[in-house]
Amino acid sequence: MTGTTRRGLLSATAIIAFAEAASAKTYTGTMPWSPNYADPAQIVTPGGWKFFTDVEAQAVDAILARLIPTDQLGLGAKDTGGTVFIDRQLAGPYGGHDWLYMQGPFPANPLPQQGLQSPVTPRDQYRQGLKALDAYCSANLAGRNFAALGPDEQDLVLTGLQKGEIKLDGRDARGFFNRLLTNAQEGFFADPIHGGNQGMAGWKLVGFPGVRYDYRDVIANPNKPYTLPPVSLQGRAEWESGR
Amino acid sequence: MTTRLPRKDVVIVGLGWTGSIMAIELARAGLSVVAIERGPWRDTATDFNIGTAPDELRYAVRQEIFLKPRQETLTARNNLTQTALPIRQWGSFLPGHGVGGAGNHWNGQTWRFLPDDFRIRSRLVERYGEKFLPADHQIQDWGVSYDELEPYYDQFEYLCGISGKAGNLRGQLQPGGNPFEGPRRREFPTPALPQTYAETLFSKATSDLGLHPFPRPSATLSTGYTNTYGCQLAPCTMCGFCERFGCANYSKSSPQTCVLPALMREPNFEARTECEVTRVSLTPDGKHATGVVYIDAKGQEFEQPADLVLLCAYGLFNVRLLLLSGIGKPYDPKTGEGTVGRNYAYQSSGSAQGFFDNARFNPFAASGSIATTADDYNGDNFDHAPHGFVGGASITCGASNARPILYHPTPPGTPTWGSKWKQAVQDNFLSTTGCGAQGSVMSYRGNYLDLDPTYKDPLGRPLMRMTFDYQDNERKLSAFMAERCGGIMKAMGARQVVTNKISGPWNVVPYQTTHNTGGAVMGADPKTSVLNRYLQSWDVSNVFVTGASAFPQNHGYNPTGTVGALTYWAVAAIKERYLKSPGALVPT
Numbered sequence: 001m002t003g004t005t006r007r008g009l010l011s012a013t014a015i016i017a018f019a020e021a022a023s024a025k026t027y028t029g030t031m032p033w034s035p036n037y038a039d040p041a042q043i044v045t046p047g048g049w050k051f052f053t054d055v056e057a058q059a060v061d062a063i064l065a066r067l068i069p070t071d072q073l074g075l076g077a078k079d080t081g082g083t084v085f086i087d088r089q090l091a092g093p094y095g096g097h098d099w100l101y102m103q104g105p106f107p108a109n110p111l112p113q114q115g116l117q118s119p120v121t122p123r124d125q126y127r128q129g130l131k132a133l134d135a136y137c138s139a140n141l142a143g144r145n146f147a148a149l150g151p152d153e154q155d156l157v158l159t160g161l162q163k164g165e166i167k168l169d170g171r172d173a174r175g176f177f178n179r180l181l182t183n184a185q186e187g188f189f190a191d192p193i194h195g196g197n198q199g200m201a202g203w204k205l206v207g208f209p210g211v212r213y214d215y216r217d218v219i220a221n222p223n224k225p226y227t228l229p230p231v232s233l234q235g236r237a238e239w240e241s242g243r
Numbered sequence: 244m245t246t247r248l249p250r251k252d253v254v255i256v257g258l259g260w261t262g263s264i265m266a267i268e269l270a271r272a273g274l275s276v277v278a279i280e281r282g283p284w285r286d287t288a289t290d291f292n293i294g295t296a297p298d299e300l301r302y303a304v305r306q307e308i309f310l311k312p313r314q315e316t317l318t319a320r321n322n323l324t325q326t327a328l329p330i331r332q333w334g335s336f337l338p339g340h341g342v343g344g345a346g347n348h349w350n351g352q353t354w355r356f357l358p359d360d361f362r363i364r365s366r367l368v369e370r371y372g373e374k375f376l377p378a379d380h381q382i383q384d385w386g387v388s389y390d391e392l393e394p395y396y397d398q399f400e401y402l403c404g405i406s407g408k409a410g411n412l413r414g415q416l417q418p419g420g421n422p423f424e425g426p427r428r429r430e431f432p433t434p435a436l437p438q439t440y441a442e443t444l445f446s447k448a449t450s451d452l453g454l455h456p457f458p459r460p461s462a463t464l465s466t467g468y469t470n471t472y473g474c475q476l477a478p479c480t481m482c483g484f485c486e487r488f489g490c491a492n493y494s495k496s497s498p499q500t501c502v503l504p505a506l507m508r509e510p511n512f513e514a515r516t517e518c519e520v521t522r523v524s525l526t527p528d529g530k531h532a533t534g535v536v537y538i539d540a541k542g543q544e545f546e547q548p549a550d551l552v553l554l555c556a557y558g559l560f561n562v563r564l565l566l567l568s569g570i571g572k573p574y575d576p577k578t579g580e581g582t583v584g585r586n587y588a589y590q591s592s593g594s595a596q597g598f599f600d601n602a603r604f605n606p607f608a609a610s611g612s613i614a615t616t617a618d619d620y621n622g623d624n625f626d627h628a629p630h631g632f633v634g635g636a637s638i639t640c641g642a643s644n645a646r647p648i649l650y651h652p653t654p655p656g657t658p659t660w661g662s663k664w665k666q667a668v669q670d671n672f673l674s675t676t677g678c679g680a681q682g683s684v685m686s687y688r689g690n691y692l693d694l695d696p697t698y699k700d701p702l703g704r705p706l707m708r709m710t711f712d713y714q715d716n717e718r719k720l721s722a723f724m725a726e727r728c729g730g731i732m733k734a735m736g737a738r739q740v741v742t743n744k745i746s747g748p749w750n751v752v753p754y755q756t757t758h759n760t761g762g763a764v765m766g767a768d769p770k771t772s773v774l775n776r777y778l779q780s781w782d783v784s785n786v787f788v789t790g791a792s793a794f795p796q797n798h799g800y801n802p803t804g805t806v807g808a809l810t811y812w813a814v815a816a817i818k819e820r821y822l823k824s825p826g827a828l829v830p831t
Binding site for chain 2: 194222
C-alpha cells in the first residue's frame with residue numbers, strides 16, 4: 001500500500017516537536033509536504049489473470065460482449081479490456097469487501113432499504129456465480145457452457161438472470177447479474193489506467209473528454225460541440241507515438 | 244496502559260473545517276492547541292495531485308478518501324419497530340475522513356439560512372397557528388438569530404472567498420441577487436461564476452414563471468483570491484471533479500486551501516493524525532471535562548489533558564462521542580426525555596430530468612457549485628396554507644459533473660444493456676439536464692440517534708444507531724417541489740421530462756446527501772437542547788460541540804455556510820467571554 005510508505009516519509013521529514021512516546025504522526029510548525037510526491041493509483045497492465053481462471057475469463061468475456069457489445073457505435077466492453085478490469089478489481093480491496101463493515105451478525109431477512117447485508121464478497125460471487133452459470137447452461141442448453149452459446153441464446157440467459165427467471169444453484173441470481181452489469185459499466189467508463197476503456201472507447205461513445213481539467217472555454221462557448229479528443233490520466237496514445 | 248501526556252489549553256477532536264477554524268483562532272489567542280484526527284494527513288500537492296485526483300473509479304465509486312465503514316459506520320432503521328442493521332457500504336451519505344474532513348470532498352455550495360429559519364417555530368405558529376405543524380414534530384427555534392450570526396457568516400465567506408451576487412445589502416435589494424436572502428453587510432468576496440448553457444435556459448424559464456433566479460454562492464471560485472489568513476486560491480477551471488474529490492487546483496475552499504497553511508505556522512499548534520479519540524474524560528461528578536482519551540495507530544492508549552475540549556468531528560460522530568462519554572442525557576423517543584441524539588434530521592429532495600433535442604449542455608464542464616437557483620419556494624417565502632406542509636426548498640439548475648460511470652442518463656424504458664442501451668447513452672449524454680429541489684426536513688419525535696445494542700466498531704465500542712424516515716410533511720414537500728421542477732424543465736424546452744419525488748421508506752443504498760443534522764442541537768432550553776446558543780454543552784461547560792449536529796432541524800440549503808458561521812460565533816464567545824471567566828455562558 002503506497003500510503004504507508006508515504007506516511008512514514010512524511011513523519012520523517014516533518015518537524016516533530018513532541019510526543020516521542022506516541023507512534024501517531026505529529027505535525028507542527030510547518031506543512032508536512034514532500035516535493036514531487038503524489039499518491040498514484042496502481043496502473044493496470046494486461047497479461048495473465050490475478051483472480052480469474054481461464055475458463056472464468058472466457059465466460060466474463062462472453063458476458064461483457066453482450067452487455068456492452070462491439071457494434072456500429074464502436075468497441076464494447078470485452079474488446080476494451082473489460083475482463084482485465086474486473087479481474088484486477090476482484091484481486092484488490094474491492095473484491096474482498098476489505099473496506100466495508102463485515103462484522104456479524106448477518107440477519108436472514110434484512111429489509112431491502114438496509115442495503116448490503118451478506119457476508120458474500122464480490123470474489124465469492126463471481127467464483128460461485130460463473131460456475132453455476134455454466135452448470136445451468138450445460139444442463140439446459142445441450143451441454144454447452146455460456147461462452148459456447150450463440151449471441152441470441154446468451155441474451156436470453158442474461159435476460160433470464162436479470163428478471164430473476166433463471167435461478168443459479170436454486171437461488172435468485174439478480175444480485176450477481178447486477179454486479180456484472182455494474183462492473184461492466186465501471187470498466188467501460190473508468191479511466192483506462194484501471195484496465196478497461198482502452199482507447200477511451202467508452203468516453204468517445206458519449207463525448208466525455210476525460211481529465212482535461214480546464215473547461216472554462218466550454219462554459220464561455222455555450223451550446224457548441226466540444227471537438228478536442230479525450231485525455232486520460234496517462235495522456236493519449238497519440239502523444240506516445242509522436243515521441 | 245494509558246500514557247498521560249502533558250496538559251494543553253485546548254484539545255480539538257477532528258481537524259476539518261470547524262476544527263481548523265477553532266484551532267487557528269485559539270492558537271492566535273495565545274493558547275496551546277492540539278488537534279487529534281483519526282484519519283491521515285491530507286495535502287493538495289500530494290493527496291489531490293492533478294495527475295491522480297481526477298479518477299472517478301477510485302474516488303467517486305470506490306470512495307477512497309471517505310471514512311471506511313470497516314473503521315466506523317452506523318446502524319440504520321426507519322422506525323422503532325425495525326431492527327437496525329449496519330450500513331456496511333456507504334450509500335445515502337458519505338462521511339469524510341482525514342485532515343480536512345468533509346471540507347475536502349464537498350461541492351462548495353455555501354449558503355446562509357434564511358432569517359426566519361432561525362425562528363421557524365415562532366414564525367410558523369404566528370402565521371399558520373400551532374395546529375398547522377406536522378404530527379409528532381419537535382420543531383424549535385435555534386436560540387440564535389440571523390442578525391447575531393450575520394457577522395460570522397461574513398467571516399466564513401471571506402475565509403472561503405465565496406463567489407456570488409448579493410441580493411440584499413443592508414436591507415437594499417440588489418438586482419441579480421437573491422431577493423429572499425437576509426441582509427448582508429457587504430458584497431460577496433468574489434464575483435459570481437458564469438452561467439452554463441443549461442443555467443441560461445433555467446434563468447429564462449424561471450423568470451417567465453415569475454420566479455427570481457440568481458447565481459448560487461460557490462466555494463469553487465470565479466477568480467483568484469487571498470483570504471483573511473493570507474492563504475491564496477486560484478480560479479476554478481470547471482474540471483468537473485469536486486464532490487467526492489479533493490481539488491487539485493487550489494480552487495475549492497477547504498481547510499487545506501483556506502486554513503492549514505496559516506495554522507501550521509502557529510508554533511503553539513500541533514496536529515496528531517491517525518489517532519482515534521475514544522471518549523472525553525470527565526471528573527468523577529461528570530460535570531467537568533479533563534481532556535480526551537485516544538488510541539493511536541499501534542493501539543496504544545493516551546490521555547490528553549486539556550482545559551477546553553472541542554468536539555469538531557463530523558456531526559454524527561460528535562453525537563456518538565457525547566453518548567460514549569456520558570455527556571448529557573441520552574434521548575428516549577418513548578418518553579421524549581433526554582437530549583443527546585434528539586432531533587436528527589436530513590434533507591428532502593424532489594427533481595426533474597429533461598431530455599432535449601438539439602442541445603449541447605456539455606455537462607462535463609462544471610464545478611460542484613456552479614448553478615442558478617430560485618428561492619421562491621424556500622423557507623416560508625411562499626404561503627404554505629394551501630399546501631398542507633411546512634418547510635421549503637431551494638430549486639437549482641446546476642450539473643456538478645458528468646463523470647460517466649455514475650452519470651449516463653437514458654430515458655425511461657431504455658434497455659439497461661446491449662446496443663440499444665449504447666445508442667441511448669450516446670444520444671443523451673450531452674443533451675440532458677435537470678433541476679432539483681434541496682428541501683428542509685423537520686425534526687420529529689421518532690427520528691433520533693442512539694447507541695446500537697448489537698453492533699460494535701473494531702475497538703469494541705457500540706456503533707451509533709440511526710432511526711430515521713421521511714414523514715408525511717416531507718413527502719408532501721417533495722411531491723410539490725418535483726412538480727415545480729417538472730414545470731420548469733418543460734418551460735426550458737425539454738422533449739421529455741421525468742420527475743422524481745421521495746417514495747418508499749428512507750433507503751441507505753442510493754446516494755441522497757451528506758447533510759446529516761441534529762443529535763446535539765443548540766437551543767434556549769436545556770430540556771430540548773444539548774448545547775446553549777454558543778455551542779457549549781449545558782452539562783459540561785468546558786465542552787463545546789461544532790457542526791451540523793447543532794441544527795435543531797434542517798432547512799432548504801446545504802449546511803456548511805451555517806456550520807462555518809456558528810463556528811466563528813462560538814469561537815468569538817470563547818475568546819471574548821469564556822476565557823476571561825470559564826464556566827457556563829448561559830445560566831441554566
